[in-house]
Amino acid sequence: MMTITKRFWIALIFSLPMLVGMILMPFGIMIPGGEWTQFILTTIVMAVAARPFLQSAWASFKKHHSNMDTLVAIGTATAYIYSIYAMITHQSVFFESAAFVVTFVLLGQVFEERMRNNALNVIEKLVDLQAKEAEVMRDGKLVKIPLAEVVQGDLIRVKPGQKIAVDGVITEGSSTVDESMVTGESMPVTKKIGDKVIGSTMNSNGTFMFKAEKVGSDTMLSQIVELVKKAQNSHAPIQNLTDKVSEIFVPVVLILSILTFLVWYVFLGATIAQALIFAVSVVVIACPCALGLATPTALMVGTGRGAKMGILIKNGEVLEEVNDIKTVVMDKTGTITKGKPEVTDIVGDSQQVLKLAAALEESSEHPLATAILDKAKADAIQADKADSFQAIEGKGVEAIVNGQKAFVGNDKLLNDVKISTDLENKMVHLQNEAKTVVFVGLNQEVIGMIAIQDAPKATSKEAIATLKARGLRTVMLTGDNARVAKAIAQEVGIDEVIADVLPGDKADHVEELQKKGKVAFVGDGINDAPALTMADVGIAMGSGTDIAIESGGIVLMKNDLRDVAKALELSKKTFNRIKLNLFWAFIYNVLGIPVAAGLFFAVGLTLSPELAGLAMAFSSLSVVTSSVLLNKAKIDTKIKTV
Numbered sequence: 001m002m003t004i005t006k007r008f009w010i011a012l013i014f015s016l017p018m019l020v021g022m023i024l025m026p027f028g029i030m031i032p033g034g035e036w037t038q039f040i041l042t043t044i045v046m047a048v049a050a051r052p053f054l055q056s057a058w059a060s061f062k063k064h065h066s067n068m069d070t071l072v073a074i075g076t077a078t079a080y081i082y083s084i085y086a087m088i089t090h091q092s093v094f095f096e097s098a099a100f101v102v103t104f105v106l107l108g109q110v111f112e113e114r115m116r117n118n119a120l121n122v123i124e125k126l127v128d129l130q131a132k133e134a135e136v137m138r139d140g141k142l143v144k145i146p147l148a149e150v151v152q153g154d155l156i157r158v159k160p161g162q163k164i165a166v167d168g169v170i171t172e173g174s175s176t177v178d179e180s181m182v183t184g185e186s187m188p189v190t191k192k193i194g195d196k197v198i199g200s201t202m203n204s205n206g207t208f209m210f211k212a213e214k215v216g217s218d219t220m221l222s223q224i225v226e227l228v229k230k231a232q233n234s235h236a237p238i239q240n241l242t243d244k245v246s247e248i249f250v251p252v253v254l255i256l257s258i259l260t261f262l263v264w265y266v267f268l269g270a271t272i273a274q275a276l277i278f279a280v281s282v283v284v285i286a287c288p289c290a291l292g293l294a295t296p297t298a299l300m301v302g303t304g305r306g307a308k309m310g311i312l313i314k315n316g317e318v319l320e321e322v323n324d325i326k327t328v329v330m331d332k333t334g335t336i337t338k339g340k341p342e343v344t345d346i347v348g349d350s351q352q353v354l355k356l357a358a359a360l361e362e363s364s365e366h367p368l369a370t371a372i373l374d375k376a377k378a379d380a381i382q383a384d385k386a387d388s389f390q391a392i393e394g395k396g397v398e399a400i401v402n403g404q405k406a407f408v409g410n411d412k413l414l415n416d417v418k419i420s421t422d423l424e425n426k427m428v429h430l431q432n433e434a435k436t437v438v439f440v441g442l443n444q445e446v447i448g449m450i451a452i453q454d455a456p457k458a459t460s461k462e463a464i465a466t467l468k469a470r471g472l473r474t475v476m477l478t479g480d481n482a483r484v485a486k487a488i489a490q491e492v493g494i495d496e497v498i499a500d501v502l503p504g505d506k507a508d509h510v511e512e513l514q515k516k517g518k519v520a521f522v523g524d525g526i527n528d529a530p531a532l533t534m535a536d537v538g539i540a541m542g543s544g545t546d547i548a549i550e551s552g553g554i555v556l557m558k559n560d561l562r563d564v565a566k567a568l569e570l571s572k573k574t575f576n577r578i579k580l581n582l583f584w585a586f587i588y589n590v591l592g593i594p595v596a597a598g599l600f601f602a603v604g605l606t607l608s609p610e611l612a613g614l615a616m617a618f619s620s621l622s623v624v625t626s627s628v629l630l631n632k633a634k635i636d637t638k639i640k641t642v
């Protein structure tokens with residue numbers, strides 16, 4: 001099939017002589033061949049350039065549907081066929097109307113296609129970022145193999161300046177890595193043994209070995225590309241409205257156009273030709289192609305721009321919800337804080353306490369467990385063996401150590417185990433310092449306490465101030481103790497704290513908050529997934545668990561809380577752009593139809609079919625331009641500091 005651009009050029013080249021003819025006519029110069037030349041030129045335009053419109057209109061007519069092509073086809077075919085009839089019966093013709101309308105409609109589509117390609121390029125460029133080959137350990141030797149042959153579990157060597165082939169974990173060596181192409185983070189990230197590396201990012205100075213964990217379409221980059229593609233093709237709910245409008249619009253326009261013809265011909269005594277010109281103008285000006293462009297073009301530019309900033313907006317629905325968000329609810333660990341807790345104080349015999357705690361935490365995945373194990377390792381403490389390990393959600397862990405019942409956890413786990421007032425005072429003191437306190441116990445007796453601190457991210461305070469400056473209420477939702485939560489909330493400026501929440505209850509709290517307006521939830525953990533889904537807008541940290549990322553409508557690749565405001569701003573701008581586009585597209589139809597119908601004929605204001613065609617192209621162009629300008633729109637979330 002011929003490309004739109006080619007069809008446009010053909011239409012333009014064969015229409016131009018008629019335009020020249022029209023300009024020269026007042027000077028008494030006629031194009032050679034007169035009507036016959038017009039007939040031949042227009043026939044070529046109709047047969048070649050306009051053919052797909054006619055075919056598509058016919059196809060939908062057979063299915064008893066109508067679309068934009070129906071209007072273009074009916075408008076141009078009417079002008080063309082009537083002109084042939086007029087030529088035979090020696091009346092005035094208006095072939096050029098048909099040719100010009102086709103040209104202008106195609107002009108609009110050329111612009112649309114250009115823009116679509118540009119937007120898609122953003123994604124294709126991402127794919128181009130992939131490494132072409134990798135140096136992999138095979139049979140004890142390092143060999144270079146193409147990327148496609150790398151499998152999970154491969155050990156891969158990366159030298160300075162090389163691209164990292166796939167996602168994995170460093171097993172040997174260290175380096176700094178530029179991850180900006182995937183996460184949007186411009187600062188290089190230091191990587192050592194045990195750290196994750198992302199495929200397609202750039203190694204800078206060190207050499208290291210890593211074990212491939214995710215290859216092919218499972219890599220983070222492939223997932224991002226997939227996600228953005230899906231988002232760009234998704235529908236915003238507002239689109240359903242436009243689809244519905246188009247559906248009833250076309251028949252209504254056809255009826256209007258027939259009425260126009262009848263009124264002019266039967267009641268106002270116009271010639272058939274004059275009446276037809278009015279009718280054709282109505283059909284052409286009413287063609288809602290700008291309407292159809294309004295949503296998808298803005299969505300495409302908005303999501304593409306987001307991807308470049310490390311903000312993945314998963315679909316058009318999210319954009320619409322963001323507009324009325326009143327409250328931003330945040331999880332504490334890993335969202336507001338770094339998610340890398342460290343043991344700061346130990347109450348009791350520190351050797352004994354750590355030895356027992358480490359035995360239990362060995363089997364736990366919790367960040368607090370990691371902190372305790374790290375501390376035990378640093379102090380060279382050999383942990384005991386634990387049996388019948390049991391994790392109790394939101395409370396702690398229990399197990400049998402040396403035949404005795406042991407536990408590590410918060411006060412909810414204590415049940416009827418009593419603690420001394422001295423211990424309680426110490427606990428309150430530590431908690432007020434924003435330290436999470438867990439009790440370590442054996443045989444229904446507390447033998448000590450471990451205080452663990454997870455500092456807020458450096459950017460959290462600024463991020464929360466920005467959200468508040470936007471008039472949003474900020475809420476922290478955490479499973480941690482109220483005193484600890486309050487201390488951290490105060491440090492970063494959070495309005496409201498909901499603490500001691502069991503993992504299963506997070507979604508219920510979100511639902512409760514939704515009574516006061518729409519809620520965005522920001523989180524990263526497995527236990528955040530239900531809340532992310534329950535919230536009107538779920539925002540997942542890219543560092544989080546896969547399930548959290550899947551549940552979120554927006555994913556922040558940089559794990560920077562400041563990007564919440566940016567994501568909200570970008571979504572809002574994109575959605576507002578859609579509304580603006582729709583307004584421009586509609587107003588042009590609404591204002592254009594009466595003029596085209598000849599309502600203002602008495603005051604000399606009319607719209608010929610070719611002018612209507614030009615107006616249509618212009619309207620498409622303005623919608624597309626308006627969407628493209630979204631790339632330039634300011635996403636400024638910095639607040640002025642006094």
Ligand SMILES: Nc1ncnc2c1ncn2[C@@H]1O[C@H](COP(=O)(O)OP(=O)(O)OP(=O)(O)O)[C@@H](O)[C@H]1O
Nearest residue numbers: 331332333364366394395396408409410478479480
């Ligand atoms: N493995 C564990 N060892 C010790 N204490 C634990 C463990 N798991 C949970 N706890 C206790 O239960 C509390 C709640 O844990 P939970 O996982 O629900 O939330 P969190 O990770 O502390 O915070 P957030 O809800 O902000 O992610 C912890 O603060 C801790 O006191």
Ligand SMILES: [Cu+]
Nearest residue numbers: 287288289616
């Ligand atoms: Cu149109």
